[in-house]
Amino acid sequence: MSRLHHHHLLQLMCSLLISAELVSGTTGGDDMAVLIQLKAFLRAHNQINRGAYDGWPEASPSPCGSWRGVGCDADGRVSSLDLSSSSISGPLFGNFSGLSGLVRLDLSDNSIAGELPADLDRCVGLQHLNLSYNLISGALGVPSLTKLRTLDVSRNRLEGEVVVVSGNFNFLGACDDLVVLNVSGNSLGGDIAGLLGNCPRLRYVDLSMNGFTGRVTQGIASLAQFSAAENRLSGTVPPGVFPERCGLQSLDLSGNRLSGSFPDSVSNCPGLTYLSLSGNGFGGQIPAGVGAIPGLETLILGSNSFDREMPLSLTNCTALRYLDISGNGFGGEVQGLFAKLESLTHLILHSNSYTGGIVSSGILGLPKLAMLDLSLNRFSGKLPTEVTSMASIKYLVLAENTFSGQIPAAYGQIAQLQVLDLSYNNLTGGIPADVGSLSSLLVLMLAGNQLSGEIPKEIGNCTSLLWLNLAANRLSGQIPPEIAGVGRDPSPTFARNQKDAAELEIGTGKCPSVVRWIPLGYPGFNYVESEMSWKDCRSLEDRILKGYGCQGTCCQDKYHPWFLQ
């Protein structure tokens, strides 16, 4: 390369650099001024706990790169701001529109209160807005944010009616690009009929835990995911809701006032993996159409009035892992059909009136069964020793039946067992010392029986054990000093569970077991329990079992103490 060329090239590069600097220097500078304003605003409203914004170095030439949570586009403008989980309280900052290149704004999981400021609606470039898990109140209204692809305002205190006005949601001027809409856990209302089917790209809709009314109508079949759990939907679900080429992958209608039989036409949704209808008034046969959905993994039919006779087609659901038919008033023997569902990892039969058939139904031979919940039935006689040969069993919940006799010493051989809940039965005899071999055990519930004798010192070997309830028995003697070893180190069990955390949720979606494990008398839990939705119970149980602790208002301590009284 000649000297001249070289010189020109250098000059060119320099001028390019200078102009690039000028560009980022101006717009980036404006953005930086807004962020410095934001930082001052957040500091003023948060005197004690402060998030990463507190460390934003104001002396740096640009917020791009080094400021935590700040992302920039190629022109050096601030395009994304992530202040999630930053302990922010106080009102929402009213100058975000000063960030003219802002595309993503995530303020989720804070304690931001008050109404949405008018300024937010001036952030017209926003494509992704996440305000979930805050205390935002008032009406939902962002009419000018017509570029939104994701709107997540779940778990706030928003109120008002959501309706469709000339093809658009009344809170959004246009929904041409909207893909994800999550308004769950607010106090929104309105008739859901006609709410869907107007936004061409909408795929994921969560309206759960609000006050929506009306009937389930056509329009949901074009979505991949629809949840309207815990609202006030009523009436029947007509077959036309699932037309041919229904694209649903996940459908949750639990906790409404729906009735009638559920349509067989659900078989038109071959991609469905998750179906929850729990907590409604559905009756008649469990829809035979589910048998034509080969990939169905989770089927939750609890708390309805389904017929005891199940369609044989259910055995075609070879991918079914989670089956919950609790609270349907089923009596007699456990149905043998369950034993044919060989992929089952979770079988939830609590709150029925079953009297027998635990062994003869074959369910104890299910090779992958990890959770078996038979609580709140009318099982009697001796505890089945066959559970000791269940290779995968981790959660065995036999509470609130009338089992009698002794706790089989062989239960101590179920090495992988994490939850053993035998509480509120009619068990007698001593607590077998063999439970000391259960080194993965997290929960041991033996309360409300007629167990006698001393507490075996071997319980101290249960180094994972965190929830131990022996209350309301006839135990005598001293609390052995070895018990100090209980729960010394649950981390091996937790580590294993967290590794498997990508698997299904563990929680059964009903509160009884959580309530047994965290007694109402526990400070603060009484109130919390009455406020808890099924989803909350489910995720609380899930968190406990997966070893993420028990977060939130119900848990003052990291873990729960033992109840020996």
Ligand SMILES: *[C@@H]1O[C@H](CO)[C@@H](O)[C@H](O)[C@H]1NC(C)=O
């Ligand atoms: C918003 O910007 C205006 C103009 O720069 C300024 O006067 C006002 O104080 C800002 N508000 C906050 C909360 O920083």
Ligand SMILES: *[C@@H]1O[C@H](CO)[C@@H](O)[C@H](O)[C@H]1NC(C)=O
């Ligand atoms: C919004 O934020 C919450 C909490 O940080 C997160 O769980 C959720 O997935 C986010 N929503 C979307 C649509 O990404």
Ligand SMILES: *[C@@H]1O[C@H](CO)[C@@H](O)[C@H](O)[C@H]1NC(C)=O
């Ligand atoms: C809201 O729903 C969307 C779509 O299902 C989901 O991606 C998002 O994680 C949900 N938000 C929260 C806070 O769970």
Ligand SMILES: *[C@@H]1O[C@H](CO)[C@@H](O)[C@H](O)[C@H]1NC(C)=O
């Ligand atoms: C279930 O599978 C059998 C064959 O194994 C088939 O005859 C039947 O039609 C299937 N049922 C449904 C509802 O798809």
Ligand SMILES: *[C@@H]1O[C@H](CO)[C@@H](O)[C@H](O)[C@H]1NC(C)=O
């Ligand atoms: C529990 O056992 C006691 C003593 O064996 C018996 O008197 C009582 O009837 C039993 N209760 C139930 C509910 O089976």
Ligand SMILES: *[C@@H]1O[C@H](CO)[C@@H](O)[C@H](O)[C@H]1NC(C)=O
């Ligand atoms: C179990 O506990 C007993 C008594 O505390 C002790 O002697 C024994 O070594 C322990 N066994 C194991 C396997 O830790």
